[in-house]
Amino acid sequence: MAPQIHWMLVLFAAIFTNNILLAYFLGMCSFLAVSKTLKTAYGLGLAVTFVTTATAIINYGIYYFFLNASTSIFGVDLTFIQYIIFIAVIAAFVQLVEMVIDKYSPTLYMALGIFLPLITVNCAILGTSVFMVIRKYTFIQAAGYGLGSGLGWFLAIVLIAGIRQQLRFANIPEPLKGVGITMIVTGLMAMAFLGFAGVANLG
Numbered sequence: 001m002a003p004q005i006h007w008m009l010v011l012f013a014a015i016f017t018n019n020i021l022l023a024y025f026l027g028m029c030s031f032l033a034v035s036k037t038l039k040t041a042y043g044l045g046l047a048v049t050f051v052t053t054a055t056a057i058i059n060y061g062i063y064y065f066f067l068n069a070s071t072s073i074f075g076v077d078l079t080f081i082q083y084i085i086f087i088a089v090i091a092a093f094v095q096l097v098e099m100v101i102d103k104y105s106p107t108l109y110m111a112l113g114i115f116l117p118l119i120t121v122n123c124a125i126l127g128t129s130v131f132m133v134i135r136k137y138t139f140i141q142a143a144g145y146g147l148g149s150g151l152g153w154f155l156a157i158v159l160i161a162g163i164r165q166q167l168r169f170a171n172i173p174e175p176l177k178g179v180g181i182t183m184i185v186t187g188l189m190a191m192a193f194l195g196f197a198g199v200a201n202l203g
Helices: 007-015 028-033 038-067 079-104 106-115 117-121 123-134 139-167 179-196
Strands: none
Touching: 007 139, 028 117, 028 139, 028 179, 038 079, 038 106, 038 117, 038 123, 038 139, 079 106, 079 117, 079 123, 106 117, 117 123, 123 139, 139 179
């Protein structure tokens, strides 16, 4: 385990210095597609944060109580199926989120469209669970990392959505309009977030 790292440091680093999107560029598909307006970016960001946090906690329990031979109640190494299990847990939570949004915010549900169920295959969420295992976090660290990764992704998509709305009034060269300028701005955002590297870095 990694008891020497305080969970608040893990949380802070996951949001800023080790941002799952801006440092590892995971979850770029929905980031680019749903960041055209602040409303849809905000809604999807909250959904991803909820799913990332909840699945990190559940996948931690599943990995150490059922899959890892040294801590499993079965005493059998089942880590070779961890990706399948992790994705199944993520898919179940996405279904829950989808039903809740459909019931309480039909407008947001329609605006998110196909990208809401596609949270299931958002590699940022799966990446959070995988990094949690690779770095051998404790339970509280894993929970902090899940929340931090979700908030980091949320922060990134809301920031880019706000910038993209302002860019509508900018004189952008035709070849760079759309995804082109979005990728450039994302790269600049990633460089800006590197400014936090001296505060906290998980490697």
